[in-house]
Amino acid sequence: MSSALIQQYLPGYPAHVHAQILHLHTQGQLQTYLQTRYPQPHTIQSDKALYDFCSALKQRYLKNAPLLDKVHFDNRLTIEKQTLGLNRAVSRVQGGKLKAKKEIRISAFFKNTPLAFLQMIVVHELAHLKERDHDKAFYQLCLHMEPNYMQYEFDCRVYLLSQVLASQLNSAAVEPI
Ligand SMILES: [Zn+2]
DSSP states (O other), X not given: OHHHHHHHHSXXXXXHHHHHHHHHHHTTOHXXXXXXXXXXXXXXXSHHHHHHHHHHHHHHHOTTSOOOOEEEEETTOOTTTTOOEEEEEEEEEETTEEEEEEEEEEEGGGGGSOHXXXXXXXXXXXXXXXXXXXSHHHHHHHHHHOTTHHHHHHHXXXXXXXXXXXXXXXXXXXXXX
16 A cells, blocks of 8 residues: 555656655654754745745746736645646736736645745745646756756655555554444
């Protein structure tokens, strides 16, 4: 069961990586691995704070991208749905002109993750302002904004996986046998 989850949460990674993560899990070391690498929580809890965080990154790296109209945490984006961030352009008519409003939504899940993972998902959604698909140009833009992007994305997947594995352990513990 753990192996299947590992493959589900880490698709596209080689078998030896899956084996390493399974090993850490069976040794009870998965949480330690994450806590050692990412001891730092963050204080970005409000939509206003999230907007400021996004805008600062956008101003620094994507000056020419369209302005962000709305940035907010969304409780409906969940791990179960495997959707952690969304972005969209809503077209509205304003003063006779068609104006695209740019909106970024980040799963409320990231309020309680290490800062690195919030940074990763924000960089991901910002990159979509310029690149639609998950292609080479997209990942180059992500790496431009965050040189550790690939490592953070991998570790964020491990983090999600560790939460699912831990909740399974907990529910197994309280269930009558
Ligand atoms: Zn994407």
